[in-house]
Amino acid sequence: MLFLVLGRGKTGSKIADVAHEHGHGVRVLGEEENRNAMALTGPFLAGFDAVIDFTTAEAAVSNMRACLATGARMVVGTTGWYQHLNDMKAIALRKNAGLLYGSNFSIGVQAMLRTARELALALPHYKFSISETHHKDKKDAPSGTALSLKKVLEGANPALDVEIVSKREGDHAGLHVIEARSEDDCIELRHEAFSRRGFAEGAVRAAEWVAGRSGVWEFSEIAAQLS
Numbered sequence: 001m002l003f004l005v006l007g008r009g010k011t012g013s014k015i016a017d018v019a020h021e022h023g024h025g026v027r028v029l030g031e032e033e034n035r036n037a038m039a040l041t042g043p044f045l046a047g048f049d050a051v052i053d054f055t056t057a058e059a060a061v062s063n064m065r066a067c068l069a070t071g072a073r074m075v076v077g078t079t080g081w082y083q084h085l086n087d088m089k090a091i092a093l094r095k096n097a098g099l100l101y102g103s104n105f106s107i108g109v110q111a112m113l114r115t116a117r118e119l120a121l122a123l124p125h126y127k128f129s130i131s132e133t134h135h136k137d138k139k140d141a142p143s144g145t146a147l148s149l150k151k152v153l154e155g156a157n158p159a160l161d162v163e164i165v166s167k168r169e170g171d172h173a174g175l176h177v178i179e180a181r182s183e184d185d186c187i188e189l190r191h192e193a194f195s196r197r198g199f200a201e202g203a204v205r206a207a208e209w210v211a212g213r214s215g216v217w218e219f220s221e222i223a224a225q226l227s
């Protein structure tokens with residue numbers, strides 16, 4: 001397959017490496033080459049099986065508007081843009097495009113999301129909180145993953161109001177901890193990414209999955225098919 005990766009940053013570069021390892025062709029556009037999505041025309045995009053976006057929240061929305069309008073298939077790992085989700089879904093469905101988005105493409109975090117739901121159901125009287133730690137250059141806080149974990153916990157037990165504490169320090173690839181606490185004990189569920197490789201593997205497998213499909217999916221809906 002041939003993939004277009006938008007974003008030549010920490011994660012986009014790793015995705016290009018992993019896509020090559022999977023035997024795919026890859027073209028990468030950084031901010032300069034993309035020029036506010038000006039490069040993303042129908043004829044240019046028609047040459048790619050899927051577009052993978054790991055940029056910034058603002059750029060991702062422009063990129064989605066341009067790509068989905070041409071009916072392209074997209075994997076969007078960028079976080080911080082979900083207030084525009086309904087607009088993006090509407091464009092994708094109207095244009096028969098494919099949009100697969102997710103706050104965390106590592107298979108480990110997908111298992112953590114499922115386990116978090118079980119924990120919230122099993123411990124209805126516990127107080128839940130989330131802490132997340134990322135490298136000092138991360139732009140959004142709380143992380144997209146922390147917000148996804150909060151949504152799952154509060155969805156399982158609507159009485160919960162889950163606090164998120166965010167730290168930005170060093171070069172952490174991503175640490176998320178859920179704490180469930182009672183007067184008698186405490187349980188922790190912890191995921192630490194040792195590098196960006198897990199995100200890149202998941203994103204490439206998501207691109208292989210979405211190529212040739214029309215519709216809108218959150219990664220958590222299809223992740224079990226990939227693991």
Ligand SMILES: NC(=O)C1=CN([C@@H]2O[C@H](COP(=O)(O)OP(=O)(O)OC[C@H]3O[C@@H](n4cnc5c(N)ncnc54)[C@H](OP(=O)(O)O)[C@@H]3O)[C@@H](O)[C@H]2O)C=CC1
Nearest residue numbers: 007008009010011030031034055059077078079103104105
């Ligand atoms: N869902 C998941 O599993 C994961 C999600 N993420 C998310 O992915 C995003 C990127 O993270 P990360 O790689 O660490 O960030 P980086 O800052 O390392 O990379 C972002 C890159 O996007 C480039 N960029 C900005 N605007 C555009 C544009 N219009 N077109 C093309 N490229 C553009 C920037 O270019 P320049 O350097 O020139 O400014 C930069 O190189 C974040 O939102 C992060 O939260 C990260 C890891 C995993």
Ligand SMILES: O=C(O)C1=N[C@H](C(=O)O)C[C@H](O)C1
Nearest residue numbers: 079103104138143144145174
């Ligand atoms: O910016 C990052 O680095 C990461 N962002 C995602 C998030 O916001 O949850 C996923 C991962 O934690 C790394």
